[in-house]
Amino acid sequence: PNRSRMAGITNLPSSLESYVNTSLTGVSPSKIVLGTAVGTLAFAVVARTLPKPADLVDNIIKVAFSTVKSLPGVSGEVERQKAEIRAKIAESMDKEVLPGQEKFSVIPLEGLPHDEILRRLVALEQHEVKKYRSGQVSGAVYIPESDAHVKLLNEAYALFSLTNPLHPDLFPSNRKFESEVVRMTLSMLHGNAEAVGNVTSGGSESILMAVKTYRDMAGKKNPEMIVPRTIHAAFDKAAHYFGIKIIHVGVDKDLKCDVKAVERAITKNTIMIAGSAPNFPHGIIDPIRELAGLAKKHGIPFHTDACLGGFYLPWAKKFNPNIDDFDFAVDGVTSISCDTHKYGYATKGTSVILFKNAEIRRHMFEVVTEWPGGLYASPTVAGSRPGGLLATCWASLVAIGQNGYYEKAKLINETALLIKAGIKALNGLKLVGDSHSSVIAFGSDELNIYMINDQMNKRGWNLNAIHKPSAVHICLTAQSIGKGPQFLRDLADAVEFVRGHPKEKGGSAAMYGLAATFPDRTEVADVACVFLETMLT
Numbered sequence: 001p002n003r004s005r006m007a008g009i010t011n012l013p014s015s016l017e018s019y020v021n022t023s024l025t026g027v028s029p030s031k032i033v034l035g036t037a038v039g040t041l042a043f044a045v046v047a048r049t050l051p052k053p054a055d056l057v058d059n060i061i062k063v064a065f066s067t068v069k070s071l072p073g074v075s076g077e078v079e080r081q082k083a084e085i086r087a088k089i090a091e092s093m094d095k096e097v098l099p100g101q102e103k104f105s106v107i108p109l110e111g112l113p114h115d116e117i118l119r120r121l122v123a124l125e126q127h128e129v130k131k132y133r134s135g136q137v138s139g140a141v142y143i144p145e146s147d148a149h150v151k152l153l154n155e156a157y158a159l160f161s162l163t164n165p166l167h168p169d170l171f172p173s174n175r176k177f178e179s180e181v182v183r184m185t186l187s188m189l190h191g192n193a194e195a196v197g198n199v200t201s202g203g204s205e206s207i208l209m210a211v212k213t214y215r216d217m218a219g220k221k222n223p224e225m226i227v228p229r230t231i232h233a234a235f236d237k238a239a240h241y242f243g244i245k246i247i248h249v250g251v252d253k254d255l256k257c258d259v260k261a262v263e264r265a266i267t268k269n270t271i272m273i274a275g276s277a278p279n280f281p282h283g284i285i286d287p288i289r290e291l292a293g294l295a296k297k298h299g300i301p302f303h304t305d306a307c308l309g310g311f312y313l314p315w316a317k318k319f320n321p322n323i324d325d326f327d328f329a330v331d332g333v334t335s336i337s338c339d340t341h342k343y344g345y346a347t348k349g350t351s352v353i354l355f356k357n358a359e360i361r362r363h364m365f366e367v368v369t370e371w372p373g374g375l376y377a378s379p380t381v382a383g384s385r386p387g388g389l390l391a392t393c394w395a396s397l398v399a400i401g402q403n404g405y406y407e408k409a410k411l412i413n414e415t416a417l418l419i420k421a422g423i424k425a426l427n428g429l430k431l432v433g434d435s436h437s438s439v440i441a442f443g444s445d446e447l448n449i450y451m452i453n454d455q456m457n458k459r460g461w462n463l464n465a466i467h468k469p470s471a472v473h474i475c476l477t478a479q480s481i482g483k484g485p486q487f488l489r490d491l492a493d494a495v496e497f498v499r500g501h502p503k504e505k506g507g508s509a510a511m512y513g514l515a516a517t518f519p520d521r522t523e524v525a526d527v528a529c530v531f532l533e534t535m536l537t
Helices: 002-010 012-023 029-049 053-069 072-096 114-132 147-159 172-188 203-218 234-242 259-265 288-297 358-364 387-425 449-458 484-500 509-517 521-535
Strands: 196-200 224-228 245-249 270-276 302-305 333-338 351-355 366-368 376-378 439-443 464-466 471-475
Touching: 072 521, 147 387, 172 196, 172 351, 172 387, 196 203, 196 358, 203 234, 203 270, 203 302, 203 333, 203 351, 203 358, 224 234, 224 259, 234 245, 245 259, 259 288, 270 288, 288 302, 351 358, 387 439, 387 484, 449 464, 449 471, 449 484
Parallel strands: 224 245, 224 270, 270 302, 302 333
Antiparallel strands: 196 351, 333 351, 366 376, 439 471, 464 471
């Protein structure tokens, strides 16, 4: 029987050929050729709309999970786990609050004395400063551990705390600060005399402004933008805000944006392409030269997101030959986002969006001519802006200087090299990507990396849990300088603890594990919203 079945299978091709020939008897060759061409074209069009294999698998899993989740016992278990995660989020946030602090839910009838208010503020600040000035925090606070620098920024803000660049006639100093911050940043990033920019409230707003600019400049009915899946989530936010279809392409084995995938994704609706220098998850710099060249070939604007590396990579490039050009030195780059409040060491709340020329930037502006309140023009999202932040940004750049930025980048790089070598030598851990920036990501094929993160937290470290793939990263800052040996000692201890206690529960491992593996992303999004709601209560 098996032999006869095999014979039948072997004869299938000839049987099929005989059937086709019989069916097409009398049909003219031209009709056959035309029908084949039309059929092939139709298949190509349909195939283009179908999900890719990986997406198809994800969709099948989502449908299957949605079906299973509706079962009585399963739905109850899902809700129980979500409630457990909610409770852990609330518990972890409550632990961070200074005990004994009065909570105001209504404005006091009589105002509190100023010295009493300051006493409370100092108590809160002293409770928090121990952690964020410990040098054990990933990113977050980039400012050097120098009381003199912090004092300068605070005094600069105080001097201009009442100013607002919305009123340049009243506060011409604000114009000076903003224009000079833009020009200094442009000179660092190889912008020529035609290049322009604006100061924004942070990296997300800089990205929003770039996306808004290219949407308005293109004027397409169904705009699309192409980005690597590792690019900052602010691009997804911008796509949602501005009604743009965002196309995420994959990365190669080195976690760099797949240039060929970008080219395949280009359509007549593409309004922009973007890449990272570096990306947030793994600190990897995308192939900006190739991506920008591809964009230029197709007449498409290209944006470099250098929010994280804009004030680090230009100096690190001087001693690290592995860092390629990513700024306006690259032909085809038409805009750059660059955070001054990270490695520019300015106060939180400032970033810079830069454009190749004023013609492009014009599309960022918003002008209302028919408002009864007068002619209204705004360069960025905000109307009123704090002039004090412009003053601190300007003060930081001119205080640290080129040599200061270079020295800090060099010391951060030395710490990064030490940590990378240490992770490679630790049994059970591996680097995720070969970063040449200030971000080092690491994971494990045998241990729960989120449990290791929990153990590092117990040892005073505040690291970033990431996923797809599951990993943890540390973003080194000026406060991390010299902390490499301590980090590696604590990491070795954490690894050994998890190896000896593989079933240890608690901490954030459950939540991050859920986010990394849960097939229904709407449930994961719900947990994220719970986090935000808890934070805002």
